[in-house]
Amino acid sequence: MMFTHEDGNPILELDDEQSWELLKATKHGRIVVSVAGEPDIFPVNYVTSGQKIYLRTAPGNKLAQLTINSRVLFETDGILSDEAWSVVLRGTARVLTTSAELEGVEALGLKTWVPTLKDFYVEILPTSVSGRHFLFGEQPEREI
Numbered sequence: 250m251m252f253t254h255e256d257g258n259p260i261l262e263l264d265d266e267q268s269w270e271l272l273k274a275t276k277h278g279r280i281v282v283s284v285a286g287e288p289d290i291f292p293v294n295y296v297t298s299g300q301k302i303y304l305r306t307a308p309g310n311k312l313a314q315l316t317i318n319s320r321v322l323f324e325t326d327g328i329l330s331d332e333a334w335s336v337v338l339r340g341t342a343r344v345l346t347t348s349a350e351l352e353g354v355e356a357l358g359l360k361t362w363v364p365t366l367k368d369f370y371v372e373i374l375p376t377s378v379s380g381r382h383f384l385f386g387e388q389p390e391r392e393i
Contacts, residue, residue, distance in 0.1 A: 263380035278325035282314040305367040336380040
């Protein structure tokens with residue numbers, strides 16, 4: 250995906266469409282959960298569908314924490330030799346439970362990265378998404 254930076258600005262704020270294109274093209278990210286004011290972050294693989302994020306998980310801290318407090322952050326990024334980007338999504342997570350929901354998400358083909366049992370599917374419904382694209386370079390000289 251090509252990005253045009255105006256006036257040589259090394260930082261470009263992405264619009265929702267650009268952010269979602271990056272989310273759709275990437276399969277790894279991090280989910281941030283928080284319980285009693287204590288944040289925790291977990292690497293995950295994911296898939297998008299209909300401007301929602303879907304991931305799989307096993308019983309444990311991640312599942313317990315997002316069940317207690319469904320408000321989450323989700324972040325994904327990409328780093329190349331001369332550019333990088335980051336997309337942050339705020340939203341509400343919920344464990345999918347109905348047969349229809351599970352059938353629908355299983356059709357998306359989300360596979361686990363590691364050979365462990367991850368029987369729970371989680372959907373993240375976004376409330377906001379933001380992204381930035383960065384061009385690498387040397388720090389400029391400070392004007393005196």
